[in-house]
Amino acid sequence: MIVTEVKEKKTWLLTLFVLLFAIAGTAFAADDDALIKRALQVLGPLPASMPSEENPITPEKVRLGKILFYEPRISLDGTVSCSKCHPIALYAADGLRKSVGHNCTENPRNDPTVFNAAGQISEHWIGNRTSVEDQAKQAVIGPPSFGMPSYESVEKVLRAYKQYELLFKAAFPLDKEPATIDNFAKAIGAFERTLITPAPLDAFLKGNKDALTAQQKSGLGTFIDRGCVGCHFGPFIGGQMYQKFGIFEPYQKYTKSEKVDEGRFAVTKNETDRYVFKVPVLRNVAMTSPYFHDGSVDKLEEAVWIMGKIQLGKDLPKEQVQDIVAFLHALTGKIPEDAMTVPLLPSLQ
Secondary structure, three states: HHHHHHHHHHHHHHHHHHHHHHHHHHHHHHHHHHHHHHHHHOOOOOOOOOOOOOOHHHHHHHHHHHHHOOOOOOOOOOOOOOHHHHHHHHHOOOOOOOOOOHHHOEOOOOOOOOOOOOHOOOOOOOOOOOOHHHHHHHHHHOOOOOOOHHHHHHHHHHHOHHHHHHHHHHHHOOOOOOOHHHHHHHHHHHHHOOOOOOHHHHHHOOOOOOOOOOHHHHHHHHHHHOHHHHHOOOOOOOOOOEOOOOOOHHHHHHHOOOOOOOOOOHHHOHHOOOOEEEEOOOOOOHOOOOOOOOOOOOOOOHHHHHHHHHHHHOOHHHHHHHHHHHHHHHHOOOOOOHOOOOOOOOOOO
16 A cells, blocks of 8 residues: 555656656747847858858859968068968967968067958958958058068069969969959958858757757847847848947956047047947957957957947956856857868969
């Protein structure tokens, strides 16, 4: 009799446990569905491509662009290539506060990653490059970058290599003289337009509810609720607008900034653009320290807290900072396999 009662009690408890677990699972699933719906309204998964009407992507352009991405002989001292400041294996950011160009010349600002960069409204922190193609073209004569004296000097170097002549001809078959600076920029741009890095967030937004951890889901909700998406919105999580850096307090108050940067004012000369910068893309942000336009902050946790103070006017609690940082780690994507292989450069033979 007693044994039977014990068995019945155990069976009842087991049934209750299973029922409660099922109810909890349903609630969690509903919460996930609601979070996905909210996130899709302000973020969204990465697109499959970053096309350009002015520069259609072809395999021949991408092949040439990848080789040119590693080419240092078009720099003044023969040491600078795109890959020097944007090493692919390091998520296309060099880890320096400010990158170093020809003859150890320091660049004025921190170099952001080129991954997913073609999806932005412009290039550079102050938006003084209209596209990845424009950035590639201007970089070769940029005083702190490649430092070449003219576009003609770049073309002269490229035309000295027969293999480059063949590669340019294959990429631009309709051009009588294909090895030009404009086609150089188009090839680099075509390659960079393939550098898309889908991450766990994208899988989650497409319905894989196990793609994010519980803390990352909490961080995503906090990222939305605290107002971070006011600037960091869209599938690239930023890169779609300009904003003053230091809305509520000067950024120098909390960073290691050595001097005040007037930002986009240098481009437009409009007083309203003083201290304004392009909102950075947060894709792969956990892999691309140091942070901000001057690389003045090393740790992601510190950068998140500072952003809360100076951009949102909020002193984010430690738990919320940790949750947001966990979410930002869910933006670390997979580097395209082909991009990870280093090409052989043409020789003079």
